[in-house]
Amino acid sequence: MEIKLEDLKVLYSEEQLNTRIKEIAQELDNFYKGEEVTAICVLKGAVMFATELVKDLNMPVKMEFIRLSSYGSGTSTSGKVNAVDIKLPDLNGKNVLIIEDIVDTGLTAKFLTDFIHMNFNVKSFKFCSLLDKKITRKVDIEPDYYGFEVDNRFVVGFGLDYDGYYRNLRYIGYKS
Ligand code: IMP
Ligand code: MG
Numbered sequence: 001m002e003i004k005l006e007d008l009k010v011l012y013s014e015e016q017l018n019t020r021i022k023e024i025a026q027e028l029d030n031f032y033k034g035e036e037v038t039a040i041c042v043l044k045g046a047v048m049f050a051t052e053l054v055k056d057l058n059m060p061v062k063m064e065f066i067r068l069s070s071y072g073s074g075t076s077t078s079g080k081v082n083a084v085d086i087k088l089p090d091l092n093g094k095n096v097l098i099i100e101d102i103v104d105t106g107l108t109a110k111f112l113t114d115f116i117h118m119n120f121n122v123k124s125f126k127f128c129s130l131l132d133k134k135i136t137r138k139v140d141i142e143p144d145y146y147g148f149e150v151d152n153r154f155v156v157g158f159g160l161d162y163d164g165y166y167r168n169l170r171y172i173g174y175k176s
Pocket of ligand 2: 042043044045046100101102
């Protein structure tokens with residue numbers, strides 16, 4: 001499959017994304033009640049979502065960035081998670097919030113959940129994803145917070161890429 005800009009249809013507009021992100025931030029504010037949070041952005045896909053989301057949080061926030069990859073250059077997952085760069089500070093006793101772009105097979109979410117719990121005794125652990133492709137799940141895992149559910153189609157934009165492209169779009173699109 002090849003994806004051209006002119007073939008893209010808007011699935012979630014910039015306005016819909018902004019509104020939903022503010023709602024999620026409100027839910028997170030309600031949960032953390034002013035306690036400090038370490039927000040871990042999973043690069044590269046979650047970069048847009050994470051930077052928008054944290055601006056609307058009202059507790060003290062530390063941001064960390066890790067880089068994982070599971071997709072190759074195509075539109076289906078390789079089935080294997082690569083920890084490209086996963087250096088983190090001491091998270092013992094911390095409220096840890098993972099920020100992802102999309103949960104698809106769930107392998108990345110499972111890998112990260114296990115990784116954090118194996119290495120740290122955290123105060124709390126929450127997984128927040130902009131999108132949730134529930135239908136393609138291969139492992140039993142659900143994000144604690146998510147923005148929108150998407151059906152089984154490949155989406156791009158707002159951080160999500162096709163072969164490295166389209167992360168810069170203001171909206172989430174799909175190939176029509
Ligand atoms: P999972 O490990 O299969 O859950 O896949 C997670 C990663 O695959 C996400 O963080 C994305 O980077 C990528 N991914 C899954 N579905 C899509 C999609 O529709 N468009 C772009 N990237 C996707
Ligand atoms: Mg990703």
